[in-house]
Amino acid sequence: ILNVEQSPQSLHVQEGDSTNFTCSFPSSNFYALHWYRWETAKSPEALFVMTLNGDEKKKGRISATLNTKEGYSYLYIKGSQPEDSATYLCAFGDSGGSNYKLTFGKGTLLTVNP
Amino acid sequence: KAGVTQTPRYLIKTRGQQVTLSCSPISGHRSVSWYQQTPGQGLQFLFEYFSETQRNKGNFPGRFSGRQFSNSRSEMNVSTLELGDSALYLCASSLEQSGMNTEAFFGQGTRLTVV
Numbered sequence: 727i728l729n730v731e732q733s734p735q736s737l738h739v740q741e742g743d744s745t746n747f748t749c750s751f752p753s754s755n756f757y758a759l760h761w762y763r764w765e766t767a768k769s770p771e772a773l774f775v776m777t778l779n780g781d782e783k784k785k786g787r788i789s790a791t792l793n794t795k796e797g798y799s800y801l802y803i804k805g806s807q808p809e810d811s812a813t814y815l816c817a818f819g820d821s822g823g824s825n826y827k828l829t830f831g832k833g834t835l836l837t838v839n840p
Numbered sequence: 841k842a843g844v845t846q847t848p849r850y851l852i853k854t855r856g857q858q859v860t861l862s863c864s865p866i867s868g869h870r871s872v873s874w875y876q877q878t879p880g881q882g883l884q885f886l887f888e889y890f891s892e893t894q895r896n897k898g899n900f901p902g903r904f905s906g907r908q909f910s911n912s913r914s915e916m917n918v919s920t921l922e923l924g925d926s927a928l929y930l931c932a933s934s935l936e937q938s939g940m941n942t943e944a945f946f947g948q949g950t951r952l953t954v955v
Contacts, residue, residue, distance in 0.1 A: 758941045772943035825895045828938040832882035
């Protein structure tokens with residue numbers, strides 16, 4: 727059973743604060759690392775898909791980094807806004823065996839207070 | 841382009857009954873994955889279908905099954921429902937197999953309540 731850990735479990739920040747969360751995953755059989763944002767009453771939406779060690783991706787105020795050798799990824803949000811409130815999920819794509827699979831962490835619940 | 845459509849959105853069933861959930865992927869996507877989400881748990885992988893073949897299966901009992909049709913639409917079936925099967929069931933479609941470097945697009949889910 728693959729272990730994908732996310733920390734912290736939940737986070738409360740003030741509007742304007744910058745914040746970051748961590749995703750830890752196995753360092754073997756790595757194929758891809760996905761980040762998703764899941765707002766209440768909506769569907770999870772992809773933020774980033776990263777495949778290369780050292781990858782850095784950015785979308786507006788949100789960015790992510792990837793270290794496949796040590797098995798972690800960071801998600802950063804600069805200048806948090808109330809609309810950033812959501813659960814942020816990471817998912818580890820592994821190529822073990824003959825078929826690929828996505829294993830999700832339990833997520834980090836971010837609440838941004840105005 | 842139309843997103844991933846799941847039907848029904850809500851369902852209430854009695855213990856012992858069986859249920860079928862449907863997922864229509866984005867046009868052109870050949871992979872459909874199913875996940876179960878219960879309070880306090882992450883998205884638990886059920887299975888994935890790619891071009892009508894089950895490519896991967898999670899650690900769920902045999903009461904959970906699925907299939908994929910030639911138009912890529914997928915159905916998930918749960919037989920002999922138990923109270924613990926109450927959950928949000930999400931499906932996701934993608935161009936390639938999940939776990940690869942293409943993003944997954946999720947439906948809005950089916951909320952199943954077993955009483």
